[in-house]
Amino acid sequence: MPQWLNWPLVRQLTGSDPLGRGTAARSRRTEDLRARTEQADEVVRSVCPYCAVGCGQQVFVRDGEITQIEGDPDSPISRGRLCPKGSASRELVTSPGRQTKIRYRRPHGTDWEDLDLDTALDMIADRVLATRDATWQRTDDQGRTLHRTMGIASLGGATLDNEENYLMKKLYTALGAIQVENQARI
Template sequence: MSRFSILGWPVFRQAKSKDKLGRGPTVESPKYQNMRPRTEDADRVVQSVCPYCAVGCGQRIYVKDNKVTHIEGDPDSPVSRGRLCPKGAASEQLVNTPSRQKTVLYRRPRGTDWEELDLDTAMDMIADRFLEARANHWEDFAEDGVTPVNRTMGIASLGGATIDNEENYLIKKLFSAAGAVQIENQARI
């Protein structure tokens, strides 16, 4: 263990050097003189939007070797002006966690195990079920038989807060065009 010495004080170093304002090397500790910014080694910087809520805070994503190495607030964003909440600041963990699911999993009706599906098969299954539910539950007129409603009660949408307002807007338009009336998103709440 080293002994404490008054010679290591920045005020003492400032007094014996020509750095009278204390803004130069006298205030630098040896521990921090060789440190570099963690973003310095990035191959590129990508602008993005935080995925967690509907605010749409801007992010700068630092990438090295096609892997996200750091995420920070984008000072050019008019929404957040470089600030991120704790969840947004930790969103690098969202893409780099070893437990991230990267394949489509499907559990058959009354099944007990999950099986992997390729993305095209899963998308076709979703589209087929969507169209079938729309066709089976379509209503041209209300119960009085006169008032046109042109809707389906067999489809509903609940959007999450991990997509931004623009994506929720497009989802709302898609489901409205399909005739759904039960449309909500967590970001609005």
């Protein structure tokens, strides 16, 4: 059979697909392609991390690596749809530019250095406690009891669930912070 008989236009004009949207448009390479979702070992349900809508996602995993993220058709919020940012959220995990180490630049420094997790957490805790101590208000100008700090505030993220917000509110209240807010509004 001559090779030109296998061209898409010839298949479209002579076959059962005159609009060229089915078999006429398929090549040998197209037939060999498989969806990344078919190769997954497991599918994990998740929530898109970008905004307050909370669209459901299906995360397809193979050999411990994310291969694809798609909208979850069982989600009552998004019904299987994702916006462009949600559709590209796989890049949050798989991008070669993603930072996987704790990076720190000292005050007035010009170079970044890597820190281990324990050191970074100790630095954060020391700074939170120092800020709390430096800005602690036991009483106001009229002698009324306050027991608060205005030096620590929290702005929660849009994808925190109720339980996470509850725990964060408890933490900041225990520190004496009264400026606790969440931007999860539509």
